[in-house]
Amino acid sequence: MIYYKTKEEIELIREACLLVCKAHETVAAMIKPGVTGIQIDRAAEECIRDHGGVPGFKGYKGFPATLCISPNEGVVHGIPTDREFQEGDIISVDCGTIVNEFYGDSAFTYALQGVAEETLELLSVTNESLYRGIDKAVVGNRIGDIGYAIQQYAEKANGYGVVRELVGHGVGKNLHEAPEVPNYGSRGRGIMLKEGLVIAIEPMVNEGTRAVRQSDDGWTIISRDKKPSAHFEHTVAVGKEKADILSNHDGIIEEIKNNPNLMNISSKR
Numbered sequence: 333m334i335y336y337k338t339k340e341e342i343e344l345i346r347e348a349c350l351l352v353c354k355a356h357e358t359v360a361a362m363i364k365p366g367v368t369g370i371q372i373d374r375a376a377e378e379c380i381r382d383h384g385g386v387p388g389f390k391g392y393k394g395f396p397a398t399l400c401i402s403p404n405e406g407v408v409h410g411i412p413t414d415r416e417f418q419e420g421d422i423i424s425v426d427c428g429t430i431v432n433e434f435y436g437d438s439a440f441t442y443a444l445q446g447v448a449e450e451t452l453e454l455l456s457v458t459n460e461s462l463y464r465g466i467d468k469a470v471v472g473n474r475i476g477d478i479g480y481a482i483q484q485y486a487e488k489a490n491g492y493g494v495v496r497e498l499v500g501h502g503v504g505k506n507l508h509e510a511p512e513v514p515n516y517g518s519r520g521r522g523i524m525l526k527e528g529l530v531i532a533i534e535p536m537v538n539e540g541t542r543a544v545r546q547s548d549d550g551w552t553i554i555s556r557d558k559k560p561s562a563h564f565e566h567t568v569a570v571g572k573e574k575a576d577i578l579s580n581h582d583g584i585i586e587e588i589k590n591n592p593n594l595m596n597i598s599s600k601r
């Protein structure tokens with residue numbers, strides 16, 4: 333069952349998404365060698381609660397934290413730990429909030445100074461693949477058009493592995509609603525995109541093969557070959573001419589510029 337949202341509901345989801353991005357900005361200003369996942373998780377939770385929101389992931393199916401923090405070979409769903417971030421790490425951070433009963437959801441992968449050139453390229457290709465998917469989130473297209481665009485760019489054009497086991501999703505009063513939004517697929521396949529459809533598009537792209545496995549903590553998904561994996565996510569409302577991106581990464585990119593411990597991913601647009 334797909335819940336199509338009214339304009340008013342879309343504005344509430346935008347509010348939740350913008351609070352997610354504010355939490356990301358807090359995190360982006362903090363990340364440096366020696367800081368831990370637990371520390372940035374705490375700061376993100378404080379930011380969300382200070383602004384009247386509730387962390388969306390904490391307690392969701394028993395997840396214990398505000399952020400999913402998945403370093404290096406971590407794909408998604410990593411639990412914050414007391415491991416200190418190091419030079420050369422990439423850190424995928426996923427965050428959700430609930431504001432006025434609606435969820436927001438957005439992810440970004442941060443690169444500490446010293447990240448290998450190839451891995452920085454993985455990040456910018458994954459980010460660009462997200463925007464290529466978003467370009468297809470318009471009325472009259474089908475869900476498969478989104479996945480096709482992401483897969484073509486990340487796999488065909490750049491030779492990376494697009495993770496199949498985890499997918500994007502509808503967003504609303506539930507964190508994960510129908511429909512599923514795979515990051516692979518065929519043009520013209522799947523449900524027709526209509527106004528009022530709000531979805532999280534979230535390519536997970538591996539530098540090596542697309543194979544993943546669950547790590548021993550029962551949560552973290554890692555790449556099977558232990559090569560780096562990147563994750564970028566926006567929540568978007570399907571639009572007539574173009575999608576309305578409800579989350580916004582501009583503030584994150586500003587914080588990265590101001591944080592000498594982080595490397596900027598090159599934007600392809």
Ligand code: MG
Nearest residue numbers: 426437438439
């Ligand atoms: Mg997410």
Ligand code: MG
Nearest residue numbers: 437532534565
């Ligand atoms: Mg999501």
